[in-house]
Amino acid sequence: MPWDNTATVSEAPIVAEGLNHWFGTGEARKQAIFDVSMEVAKGSLTILMGPSGSGKTTVLTLMGCLRNVQHGSVRLLGSELNGASEAHQVQLRQRLGFIFQAHNLHESLTAEQNVLMGLQVHGRGDPTRQRMAAQHMLRLVGLEDRVSYLPGNLSGGQKQRVAVARALVSNPAIVFADEPTAALDKESGANVVRMLKELGHQRGTTTVMVTHDNRILDMADRIVTLEEGRIVSDRKGNG
Template sequence: MTTASPPRPAIRIAHLNHWYGEGDLRRLVLRDLSLSVERGKTTFLMGPSGCGKTTLLTLVGALRSVMDGSVQVLGRELSGADETALVETRRRAGFIFQHHNLHRSLTVLQNVRMGLEVKGEAGKRDAIDRCLEVLSAVGLADHVHKYQDQISGGQKQRAAVARALVGKPELLLADEPTAALDSKTGREVIELVQRLAAERGMTVLMVTHDNRILDIADRIVEIEDGRILSEAPPKADAIPHPERLPTVWTRV
């Protein structure tokens, strides 16, 4: 009888150091950080502003070059990777930004279609159907031909979610996707992300300050001063409550 080997993690980070500036101005933002993120799980990165969580997200998203240490994403080592490898890794991930970052000259549908175009799938016969399907899933079926200035903040963020998900990424990276939304809309968007991620077996790594959505995470990683302070499943009392106030992470 053989024992099944544990599944390879989606993200494996070992002894990661990252800094900005040079010489006397050099500032270390990630210090000997190691982390492993399971496939198909939703992990929240939390911590005070400037703690390095967004830098970590950009390194995992192959948006920066790894300076020291190892970052493996979806089986590919990003340390020493060339531009082509970085771009290929980006194409396997979906990104949701703090501000929706929709293209203002494109309609909602055209914006979402860009998520397929980057993978060379926009010319396929079912491309529009796939866009409409995901737009329907995020509740924007009636707004597909509108421009970003014709829809609400929540709808913009839903459109950004649709753009990130339409290409069926293996990894979803999100940076404070609820920051510009009210609590109700923010929660709706995150629940939507979580539901679609679960349906598609995606790994989600999300930076957030928002204590109201902690219950949605499978795991919460706290970072402080470039190091991991703690990592654990969300506590039972993390279930959101209307009266709950932001805690330490929002006190900047």
């Protein structure tokens, strides 16, 4: 039974309550998430940590409208996801940015064209303004001299920076990032996180990030640790 879908003006952009999730069917059915509840403040950088298999990526995908909520509640930008139609979920995803460890670039498109896809899926702006926005984002991630390069001619770290630019070019309300710095060196990884922090301060962009990268923990506003599908620690960061 879906929860009430009435939004409140002051509500946090992400509110999860009593979240449970299972994988598999029949005798193979196994619970992966147990009674997870948390609110994520607007403009904050929240890091989800935990060992492999702890459920952090599952929580990220449930909050990010990439996996159907089976039990409990996730309110995303004021909309209840439990029982939401696919059409409504598609609309919500258009207000989000996603960064994954696998860059998922189109190999036949240049860096600029890959970033442009982050705008064209929303149908925002005229082509000239879109190109300017894409080039601006590539400059911000240090790839102004690689705009016309195909992914095959970019290093792993450069590909990931293109993926970051693509996720941020549409000015999303929330960014969901799964191991976004894994393929980056220390300086590049720190620059990506600083950019996300700056977007939080300037535009109110909220970021939820799964990471094993201890080098960026000092920049987090909040660090949530999961083990075996349960939150075992929820502490304020130094960011």
